Amino acid sequence: xxxxxxxxxxxxxxxxxxxxxxxxxxMDNIGDQLELTLRDGTGIAIDMPGSDLPTDPKLNxxxxxxxxxxxxxxxxxxxxxxxxxxxxxxxxxxxxxSSAAGAVFGANQLLGSPLRKxxxxxxxxxxxAVASGKAHADNVAPSLLGGFTLVRNYYPxxxxxxxxxxxxxxxxxxxxxxxxxxxxxxxxxxxxxxEVAIKQWGNVAGLVSGLASADYELIGKSLEDVIVxxxxxxxxxxxxxxxxxxxxNGALGCSxxxxxxxxxxLCNDPEIAEKVAKSFKDEYTTLGIDHELYISNINEExxxxxxx
Amino acid sequence: xxxxxxxxxxxxxxxxxxxxxxxxxxMDNIGDQLELTLRDGTGIAIDMPGSDLPTDPKLNxxxxxxxxxxxxxxxxxxxxxxxxxxxxxxxxxxxxxSSAAGAVFGANQLLGSPLRKxxxxxxxxxxxAVASGKAHADNVAPSLLGGFTLVRNYYPxxxxxxxxxxxxxxxxxxxxxxxxxxxxxxxxxxxxxxEVAIKQWGNVAGLVSGLASADYELIGKSLEDVIVxxxxxxxxxxxxxxxxxxxxNGALGCSxxxxxxxxxxLCNDPEIAEKVAKSFKDEYTTLGIDHELYISNINEExxxxxxx
Numbered sequence: 215x216x217x218x219x220x221x222x223x224x225x226x227x228x229x230x231x232x233x234x235x236x237x238x239x240x241m242d243n244i245g246d247q248l249e250l251t252l253r254d255g256t257g258i259a260i261d262m263p264g265s266d267l268p269t270d271p272k273l274n275x276x277x278x279x280x281x282x283x284x285x286x287x288x289x290x291x292x293x294x295x296x297x298x299x300x301x302x303x304x305x306x307x308x309x310x311x312s313s314a315a316g317a318v319f320g321a322n323q324l325l326g327s328p329l330r331k332x333x334x335x336x337x338x339x340x341x342x343a344v345a346s347g348k349a350h351a352d353n354v355a356p357s358l359l360g361g362f363t364l365v366r367n368y369y370p371x372x373x374x375x376x377x378x379x380x381x382x383x384x385x386x387x388x389x390x391x392x393x394x395x396x397x398x399x400x401x402x403x404x405x406x407x408x409e410v411a412i413k414q415w416g417n418v419a420g421l422v423s424g425l426a427s428a429d430y431e432l433i434g435k436s437l438e439d440v441i442v443x444x445x446x447x448x449x450x451x452x453x454x455x456x457x458x459x460x461x462x463n464g465a466l467g468c469s470x471x472x473x474x475x476x477x478x479x480l481c482n483d484p485e486i487a488e489k490v491a492k493s494f495k496d497e498y499t500t501l502g503i504d505h506e507l508y509i510s511n512i513n514e515e516x517x518x519x520x521x522x
Numbered sequence: 523x524x525x526x527x528x529x530x531x532x533x534x535x536x537x538x539x540x541x542x543x544x545x546x547x548x549m550d551n552i553g554d555q556l557e558l559t560l561r562d563g564t565g566i567a568i569d570m571p572g573s574d575l576p577t578d579p580k581l582n583x584x585x586x587x588x589x590x591x592x593x594x595x596x597x598x599x600x601x602x603x604x605x606x607x608x609x610x611x612x613x614x615x616x617x618x619x620s621s622a623a624g625a626v627f628g629a630n631q632l633l634g635s636p637l638r639k640x641x642x643x644x645x646x647x648x649x650x651a652v653a654s655g656k657a658h659a660d661n662v663a664p665s666l667l668g669g670f671t672l673v674r675n676y677y678p679x680x681x682x683x684x685x686x687x688x689x690x691x692x693x694x695x696x697x698x699x700x701x702x703x704x705x706x707x708x709x710x711x712x713x714x715x716x717e718v719a720i721k722q723w724g725n726v727a728g729l730v731s732g733l734a735s736a737d738y739e740l741i742g743k744s745l746e747d748v749i750v751x752x753x754x755x756x757x758x759x760x761x762x763x764x765x766x767x768x769x770x771n772g773a774l775g776c777s778x779x780x781x782x783x784x785x786x787x788l789c790n791d792p793e794i795a796e797k798v799a800k801s802f803k804d805e806y807t808t809l810g811i812d813h814e815l816y817i818s819n820i821n822e823e824x825x826x827x828x829x830x
Contacts (some may be wrong), residue, residue: 235720236724364727366724366725366728372728374727403716405716411749415540415722415723420682423672423685
């Protein structure tokens with residue numbers, strides 16, 4: 215049992231297409247890195263070099279998550295956590311989830327792995343609740359488990375790892391603008407027409423079936439969100455142009471990552487992904503919007519040890 | 523090319539669990555039988571021995587469906603259709619769909635198969651529109667194609683054959699009571715809370731994923747309809763008792779077939795299916811309700827030729 219560990223937990227795309235609040239996927243090449251060290255005495259101490267986020271463990275997503283784990287296993291072990299944020303807060307790429315998932319994963323390792331990865335989801339959700347006010351699981355589940363995940367149920371929590379074709383490539387562009395989560399929540403309607411809901415769950419069924427059978431045409435057609443995207447896309451400059459460019463360049467589909475402002479395109483060919491990325495970049499360069507661009511496979515492993 | 527053909531088109535369970543308006547499955551051992559014969563001159567003539575349903579081809583689901591097909595292929599061939607109804611009208615087992623699917627399938631065969639089965643769905647839907655006022659596809663699709671089908675989209679029509687484990691067994695009980703489709707439609711709310719819709723599409727995703735991976739536990743948990751069943755089940759006597767009995771006897775799940783009043787249970791073991799069927803029978807015997815009982819595998823072939 216090591217007394218220090220370095221871990222990685224991936225950034226994630228939640229609300230994938232029609233799968234609002236239920237579908238998420240993990241990215242390969244972007245995520246927070248955390249160092250966790252056992253320390254003498256009790257209490258969690260947190261450093262976040264270069265970040266303005268709160269380091270008080272009661273207000274910090276990693277602190278709250280790890281405290282939940284410690285309480286569960288009945289430990290008062292002191293732990294020092296250094297978080298290197300790579301996933302920008304407010305990006306729509308599961309920034310808080312990446313820190314929460316990495317922290318509980320690392321702490322569980324340091325404690326001798328008393329719990330399975332799956333059982334850590336609920337503690338990372340406690341961290342999410344601190345960050346967003348709601349203990350949602352659609353980012354922390356893929357960040358911990360990797361892959362393409364379904365949160366089928368909350369009470370009790372049930373997360374399913376979906377089958378998906380391994381050659382999928384995600385292109386994500388993160389415009390450097392601020393969209394308040396409270397705004398993106400507020401503009402959603404509380405009630406929706408049954409007819410529209412039927413269309414949405416038809417697409418959910420098509421997407422899950424297409425992923426399971428590697429039917430790219432079905433995946434593409436099903437990556438349509440008729441409820442949330444039409445509303446939230448109004449908060450994202452150039453969304454329509456990005457989507458048109460993605461589809462014209464051969465992406466299977468394109469939608470909002472999480473609650474935005476990041477936009478993702480799903481592709482099944484690295485060359486197409488490169489073209490889509492270039493079209494995204496061109497669009498935001500024309501509009502004069504600073505941005506970060508990512509091209510990634512779907513991460514199959516989730517949170518992992520970098521060194522111990 | 524034969525001048526006469528005898529065909530079978532299966533009864534179907536639509537609105538499977540959470541898949542309201544999108545998921546349907548075909549049964550193996552119940553369905554309408556139709557004889558279709560080319561006749562001199564033009565026009566469609568229909569006989570339905572022992573049935574009170576209209577035989578005027580403009581008012582009959584089979585007549586309207588076959589006329590749609592004839593119009594599409596530019597034929598004015600006369601066809602005589604004799605329909606032996608085995609699927610009771612108003613049972614919730616796709617009675618009109620069985621006649622419509624059998625009729626277009628048989629007529630297409632007699633015409634030398636100008637169209638594929640898949641392309642016949644839209645003509646059978648025309649028949650459905652005559653019977654129910656709405657050209658829905660969730661019964662005609664499985665009756666024609668067999669298996670477990672998803673109607674992902676209507677405009678344009680897109681039907682997907684889902685993967686499913688072949689050992690599933692369906693138990694259906696049809697209480698001999700009348701529930702008017704207009705009643706079962708009217709009591710549905712036009713708007714639903716977004717939170718409830720999310721729960722429903724989580725279950726849709728779980729069901730499709732469970733079927734694809736033969737995860738029986740996931741199938742069972744996902745066979746939950748939080749929107750339609752709570753309302754429509756009030757029109758079905760003893761529904762709560764049937765469902766409890768089904769689950770206690772080991773069924774994966776239990777819900778309403780179509781818009782009722784038939785109730786189905788999904789099982790993964792023939793012995794469990796027998797037990798569930800007995801418990802259904804006992805329940806309705808106690809309540810003094812006449813009923814028909816069916817135990818069936820999922821039909822993989824759909825509409826088929828019996829003799830030509």
